[in-house]
Amino acid sequence: MSSESDTADEAVRGTCDDASICKRFAVSVGYWKDPYMQYFVRQAKERKAPEINRGYYARVQGVSQLLCAFLKKTECNCQIIKLGAGLDTTFWRLKDENLLPKKYFEVDFPAIVSRKLHNIKSKPPLSKPIMETHNGDSLLIDAYSLDSARYSILGADLRNLKDMEEKLKKVGMDPQLPTLLVAECVLVYMSPEKSASLLKWAGDTFPTAMFVNYEQMDRLLSNGWEAADAWDMIRVYSSLPQNDVARIEKLEFLDERELLEQLLLHYCISWGTKDSLHLGLAEITF
Numbered sequence: 571m572s573s574e575s576d577t578a579d580e581a582v583r584g585t586c587d588d589a590s591i592c593k594r595f596a597v598s599v600g601y602w603k604d605p606y607m608q609y610f611v612r613q614a615k616e617r618k619a620p621e622i623n624r625g626y627y628a629r630v631q632g633v634s635q636l637l638c639a640f641l642k643k644t645e646c647n648c649q650i651i652k653l654g655a656g657l658d659t660t661f662w663r664l665k666d667e668n669l670l671p672k673k674y675f676e677v678d679f680p681a682i683v684s685r686k687l688h689n690i691k692s693k694p695p696l697s698k699p700i701m702e703t704h705n706g707d708s709l710l711i712d713a714y715s716l717d718s719a720r721y722s723i724l725g726a727d728l729r730n731l732k733d734m735e736e737k738l739k740k741v742g743m744d745p746q747l748p749t750l751l752v753a754e755c756v757l758v759y760m761s762p763e764k765s766a767s768l769l770k771w772a773g774d775t776f777p778t779a780m781f782v783n784y785e786q787m788d789r790l791l792s793n794g795w796e797a798a799d800a801w802d803m804i805r806v807y808s809s810l811p812q813n814d815v816a817r818i819e820k821l822e823f824l825d826e827r828e829l830l831e832q833l834l835l836h837y838c839i840s841w842g843t844k845d846s847l848h849l850g851l852a853e854i855t856f
C-alpha cells in the first residue's frame with residue numbers, strides 16, 4: 571500500500587475517536603444510557619454543541635430501534651455483524667437486556683481492534699460479561715482478534731472481502747442464519763466501488779438478512795437486496811418515542827433549531843432486506 575493511502579486510512583481510523591468521544595459526551599449529559607463507553611474513551615474536555623448531541627441521539631436510537639426490531643422478528647435466533655464497529659458497546663447492552671443474538675461479530679481495522687481488545691483485557695466490567703456468556707473451549711484472544719462463544723471481534727479491511735469472509739467463517743459465521751449487518755457511518759469512508767462490492771457481497775452471501783446503514787446514501791436495491799427504504803434523520807427523530815425526545819430536549823438549551831434540522835437532513839438511515847425464510851423482514855420499519 572502506498573504511504574498516501576496509509577495516511578488516508580489513518581485519517582479514517584481517526585473518525586472512530588471522533589464518534590466515540592461524541593457518544594461519550596452525549597451519554598454523560600444524559601441523552602441515553604451507556605455504562606460501558608467510559609471504559610473506552612475519556613470524557614471530552616470541551617462540551618459538544620447541543621445539535622451534535624441530539625444528532626448522535628437520533629443516530630444511536632434510530633439504529634438501535636431497527637436492531638431491536640430485527641432481534642424481535644428473529645427471536646434472537648440470528649447473528650449480527652457490525653461493520654466498522656469502532657469502540658461500539660452494543661454487545662454489552664444486549665447482554666444486559668438479555669437480547670443477545672446467537673453470535674455477535676464486529677469488524678474494524680486491526681489497529682482499532684487492537685485498542686479495543688486492550689481495553690477489554692484490562693477492564694473487568696468489559697471482560698466479565700464476555701466470560702459469562704462464554705462456554706466450552708478456552709476463549710481465544712490475541713492482539714488483533716477475539717473469539718468467544720457469543721462475541722467475536724476481528725481485525726480486517728472491509729475492502730478485502732475474501733479475507734474478511736474467511737476470518738468471519740473461521741469464528742463461526744453461518745450464512746444460513748438470519749443476519750443483521752450494520753454499518754454506522756462507515757461506507758462513506760470507502761470508495762463507491764468498494765462500498766457497492768460490500769453491499770453486494772452481503773446480499774449474495776446471506777439469503778435471510780437485513781442491512782442497516784447510517785449515512786447519506788441508499789444503493790441497496792442495485793446491489794442485490796430485495797426491498798429497501800431510507801428515512802432522513804428528521805423523520806427518524808420525529809418517529810422516536812416522543813416522551814424520550816421531550817426528556818432529552820430538556821437536557822440542554824438549543825438556540826437555533828434550524829441548525830439541528832440542517833444537520834439531521836444531511837443524514838439518513840437506510841435499510842434493505844432479503845427474506846428467504848419469510849420472517850416478514852420487509853415489514854421492519856420505524
Ligand SMILES: C[S@@+](CC[C@H](N)C(=O)[O-])C[C@H]1O[C@@H](n2cnc3c(N)ncnc32)[C@H](O)[C@@H]1O
Nearest residue numbers: 583585586589654655656678679727728754755
Ligand atoms: C465514524 S467511525 C464509526 C464507528 C462506529 N460505527 C460508531 O458509529 O461509533 C468509522 C469506523 O469505520 C472503520 N472503517 C472505515 N473503513 C474501514 C475499512 N475499510 N475496513 C475496516 N474498518 C473501516 C473505521 O476504522 C472506524 O472505526
